[in-house]
Amino acid sequence: MSTPTTPAPSTTARPLQIGPHTVAPPVVLAPMAGITNAPFRTLCREFSGGKGLFVSEMITTRALVERNEKTMQLIHFDATETPRSIQLYGVDPVTVGKAVRMIAEEDLADHIDLNFGCPVPKVTRKGGGSALPYKRNLLRAIVREAVSGAGDLPVTMKMRKGIDGDHLTYLDAGRIAVEEGVSAIALHGRTTAQHYGGTADWDAIARLKEHVPEIPVLGNGDIWSAEDALRMVRETGCDGVVVGRGCLGRPWLFADLVAAFEGRTDSYVRPTLREVADAMVRHATLLGEWIGDEARGVIDFRKHVAWYLKGFAVGSEMRKRLAITSSLEALRAGLDELDLDQPWPTGADGPRGRTSGNNRVVLPDGWLKDPYDCAGVGEDAELDTSGG
Numbered sequence: 001m002s003t004p005t006t007p008a009p010s011t012t013a014r015p016l017q018i019g020p021h022t023v024a025p026p027v028v029l030a031p032m033a034g035i036t037n038a039p040f041r042t043l044c045r046e047f048s049g050g051k052g053l054f055v056s057e058m059i060t061t062r063a064l065v066e067r068n069e070k071t072m073q074l075i076h077f078d079a080t081e082t083p084r085s086i087q088l089y090g091v092d093p094v095t096v097g098k099a100v101r102m103i104a105e106e107d108l109a110d111h112i113d114l115n116f117g118c119p120v121p122k123v124t125r126k127g128g129g130s131a132l133p134y135k136r137n138l139l140r141a142i143v144r145e146a147v148s149g150a151g152d153l154p155v156t157m158k159m160r161k162g163i164d165g166d167h168l169t170y171l172d173a174g175r176i177a178v179e180e181g182v183s184a185i186a187l188h189g190r191t192t193a194q195h196y197g198g199t200a201d202w203d204a205i206a207r208l209k210e211h212v213p214e215i216p217v218l219g220n221g222d223i224w225s226a227e228d229a230l231r232m233v234r235e236t237g238c239d240g241v242v243v244g245r246g247c248l249g250r251p252w253l254f255a256d257l258v259a260a261f262e263g264r265t266d267s268y269v270r271p272t273l274r275e276v277a278d279a280m281v282r283h284a285t286l287l288g289e290w291i292g293d294e295a296r297g298v299i300d301f302r303k304h305v306a307w308y309l310k311g312f313a314v315g316s317e318m319r320k321r322l323a324i325t326s327s328l329e330a331l332r333a334g335l336d337e338l339d340l341d342q343p344w345p346t347g348a349d350g351p352r353g354r355t356s357g358n359n360r361v362v363l364p365d366g367w368l369k370d371p372y373d374c375a376g377v378g379e380d381a382e383l384d385t386s387g388g
Contacts, residue, residue, distance in 0.1 A: 016216055016240040018053070018111060018183050019154025021083045025261030026240025027052040027229070027254065028186070029247065030158070030220060031087040031115070034303070038078055039286035043279070044247060045081070047269070048254035053085055058115050061090030061099035075108055076290075083110035087158070089118065090142065091128045097145035104151045112150055114143065116159040116173065117220075119192045121362035127374075130160040130192040131363050133169040138374035140176050147181040154183035158220070158242070161204050163361055164193035167368060170204060174212040186218040186242045192361050196245070196354040206236040218242050225349045226253070226260035226268060245353030249307025251279065273312050274340035280308050281332055288328070295326045307352055311345030314338060 016026035029036060029044055029052065041054040056075060063071040077084040086109040090096035096114075103109050116139070118129030133139050147155050157177055162168035170187055177185050187208050189200035200221025209217040216239035219232045229241045247253040252269040259267045271279070283304060288297025305323045318334065325331045 014239070016053075016184070016218075018156060018216070019152075021053075021111060021154065023053045023240065025051060025258055026216075026218070027257045027261065028218060028240060028242045029054040029254070030186075030242045030244035031055045031058050031113070032244055032248075033057055035248070037074065037287075037290065038076055038081075039283060039290050040251065041081065042078055042286055043251040043283055044254045047252045048258050050080070051258050052254060053083065053111070054081065055085040055087050055113055056109075058087050058089045058118065059099075061088050061092075061095045064088070064099045065095060065102060077109070085109060085111040085113060087113040087115050088146075089115040089123065089128055091126055091132060091138070093138070093141040093145040096142050097149045100146045100149035100153075100155075104149065104153050110153065112146065112153055112155050113186075114146055114155065114157040116157055117186075117188050119160065119190075119195050119361075121360075124192060125362040125364065127364045127367060131163060131361070131367065133159055133173040134163055134167055134367065134371055135374045136169075136172055136176065137372050139173060140180060141374075143177060143180040143182060155181070156184040156186065157182055158186040158188070160188045161191045161201060163363070163368070164191050169371075170208055171211050174208050174217075178212050178214050182215065184216040184218060184239070185212065186220050188242075189219070189221040193359050195356070195359075197356050202232060202236050205232070205238050209237050209239075216240065220244065222351075224351055226256035226265070229257055230260050245351070248353045249304055249310060250352070251283075270344035272340065272344065273338060273342040276308055276312070277332075277335040277338070277340060280304070280335065281328065284328060284331055294328060298326050298328060298331055301331075310352055311348030312338075312342055 015022045015024035029041065036055060036057050045054055059071055059074060075086055086103060088096065088099055090099065100112060103112060115129060116133050123129035124131040159170060159173055161170045174185055187205050189202055189204045202219065205219040218240045219236050219238040220242035223229050223232060223241055223243050224246045232238060232241055243253065252271065256268045259265065284298050284301040287300050288294040291297050291300065302323050309319060322331065322334045325334060
């Protein structure tokens, strides 16, 4: 599935150490709701040759503690996944502690990541995700409970720069993480207010690395290609990269990332449409097997169609048809009608997924009045059993 490209300068990156786990090269799949389930992680891992770290979808701690059926499916790992990595969302230290202890005691995962980076309103309106680090004492309490409850399991955290340009929190949060025993930090170089718009601030990643030299710092934001990952490491000094939207409809990006960090920049993957079509069918097949129903698997796959076909000459009617299929046979038949000999399109390595900003930040009433007082945040904010 590869065609040689012009070699580029390589970047030597040390293996990433997260507790007892060595991640080499230092490449991590970012948790994405509805995307990074077991089938998608399987695809990315296959392309990477089993190298890297692949994190689950965000799991709500209350739903996990209550053993919500959907949540228990979301934390399912393939037998070949190692280390098994779960990302947790929670705003109540007690509930987070219970969830972490459950994971450790029942051997549900090998690594726990705490979500302090999600900017969506349904999360921030409860004081969770990227809103939470503003409350320094609450952040410290949650991290302390998580690290304490995890035992030998390493705990990491992912965060944003802050709520907006006037309420930056990432340096304080980084120092709290170090003091409470977090194994590594990932920083998305945007604020909550920026959502996914504008350009990620890689300078902030460099500042965080200087601020907390004691633990690894990973950079996240605007990594659309393997060359972007190399450039981020060179420019920021970060210890690794976290890749999210760049791999949507392009799980083979992890093959490129491994090649880049290993200095093999002449072996990047440039699939033909035929090879992309084969990956699409495999992705839909894996989803059906995971869900236990072929039709539901193909329906769940629909959201990936536009990402996979980005840049290829596929008419709007065919795109619509492929996006409403409900069987593997119909999906394959539609793909077979295309000009499958098309080469990888110029420019298809660029931005994909959500790129627009969302300047309205939804927060609990009075959230910004005091960066330390966390009164009013409690178990009621953990009652969502949506499964993450």
